[in-house]
Amino acid sequence: MGVLDEIIKKTQDVNTQRESVRKALQLSAVQYSTLATQNQQELDQMVSQNRARVGAALGKVSAVLDEATTAHVKVSADEVKMARIEAIKGATVGGLKQKSNVGRDSREQNKLYAELSEQLGEMTSEEISAVYAAHELGDIKGLKSIYSSIRERIAAKNKGEQGLGESHKESFAESPTFATDNFLTRYREKIVGVLASSGVIMTIPIPILLSFFNKRITLPSIGIDEIFLPKPGDVFLTGVATYLATALIAIVLENMSAKKQ
Amino acid sequence: MNKILGIKNIILQILGAINYQGDTEKAADGFVNLILETGYVDLLLSKSETERALIKQELIAVGEKEDDVISVLQKHFDRTVIASTMENSAKKVLSDYLKEVSITLNSAQIQQLQELFSQNSDS
Numbered sequence A: 001m002g003v004l005d006e007i008i009k010k011t012q013d014v015n016t017q018r019e020s021v022r023k024a025l026q027l028s029a030v031q032y033s034t035l036a037t038q039n040q041q042e043l044d045q046m047v048s049q050n051r052a053r054v055g056a057a058l059g060k061v062s063a064v065l066d067e068a069t070t071a072h073v074k075v076s077a078d079e080v081k082m083a084r085i086e087a088i089k090g091a092t093v094g095g096l097k098q099k100s101n102v103g104r105d106s107r108e109q110n111k112l113y114a115e116l117s118e119q120l121g122e123m124t125s126e127e128i129s130a131v132y133a134a135h136e137l138g139d140i141k142g143l144k145s146i147y148s149s150i151r152e153r154i155a156a157k158n159k160g161e162q163g164l165g166e167s168h169k170e171s172f173a174e175s176p177t178f179a180t181d182n183f184l185t186r187y188r189e190k191i192v193g194v195l196a197s198s199g200v201i202m203t204i205p206i207p208i209l210l211s212f213f214n215k216r217i218t219l220p221s222i223g224i225d226e227i228f229l230p231k232p233g234d235v236f237l238t239g240v241a242t243y244l245a246t247a248l249i250a251i252v253l254e255n256m257s258a259k260k261q
Numbered sequence B: 001m002n003k004i005l006g007i008k009n010i011i012l013q014i015l016g017a018i019n020y021q022g023d024t025e026k027a028a029d030g031f032v033n034l035i036l037e038t039g040y041v042d043l044l045l046s047k048s049e050t051e052r053a054l055i056k057q058e059l060i061a062v063g064e065k066e067d068d069v070i071s072v073l074q075k076h077f078d079r080t081v082i083a084s085t086m087e088n089s090a091k092k093v094l095s096d097y098l099k100e101v102s103i104t105l106n107s108a109q110i111q112q113l114q115e116l117f118s119q120n121s122d123s
Helices: A003-025 A029-098 A105-124 A127-136 A138-160 A165-174 A176-198 A205-216 A234-260 B001-015 B025-045 B049-062 B066-076 B079-102 B105-122
Strands: none
Touching: A127 A138, A176 B025, A176 B079, A205 B025, A205 B066, A205 B079, A234 B001, A234 B079, A234 B105, B001 B025, B001 B079, B001 B105, B025 B049, B025 B079, B049 B066, B066 B079
């Protein structure tokens, strides 16, 4: 029963009692008034107690709201940081594409990402803005200079506690491992973007997708179900491998041609 | 070995050939997930917006019950299309990856990849 219901019921009880007492005892106006006052005091006391209870409950709600607000502010700050990273990454791609001489150079791009990922946590908001502006303009020289000054500032601040050495960092940014991790992250972001922009595609958990594609497929080339096998009979795998063998040759030739230019 | 494990196996071999230094199992699973999700998105995008909305409605209605979700999808997609989409998404994701990683590879690693694909190919 809610607080209001309790009060209404108590009021009704009191009125009933008043009426029955007055009728049964044929009380005088003064006697009745005294009794009524006593009942009123009892009622007031109950209302007062209920107010205290409601007040305490409101206090708890307020505390919860404060906590939620604090958490929200924290999340928002993180979101802002992530949005900045994404904006910078996006601008990097755009900026690099604008510069025809580096437009195809993923190595340059990877280096900048590595630099960005490593330093972002230490950057001030002014530095982030400067980096963003340089990325947006595709100002690679400016960008390197900003990163360099940030590096020096952090190095001075940490007094020798700087992490990876420069040469190690450069080689990591150019490594297959970095390129692989970078690819996995960005491709996933791309899919999430497509899902978000499509509006009507519902996300399905990976295990269900796995089951859907894995168990229910008819192999197109031979038109039969459930042929999941090791080589050499796996048409699906051989089809993919054949395609990749050809693709790799084309990619290598393209890279060689880009280097010559 | 089933189809997905087969693809994962090839991916693990690719990661081995390029001397990937991270958690290879995790990275291979990452690629498999990308292939699955790309396939799913491509399947859905092959339908009109009205049909996609209908599929979404039906998926919401069945929740996350695996068999029901699969039934909904099967109702809307031809099985041959499902298979070819999956194959195409594997080709697309892995060739996009090769484009990116190739510039960081030395000639021995490229050679290893070429041998790997040749061993598994049908030509």
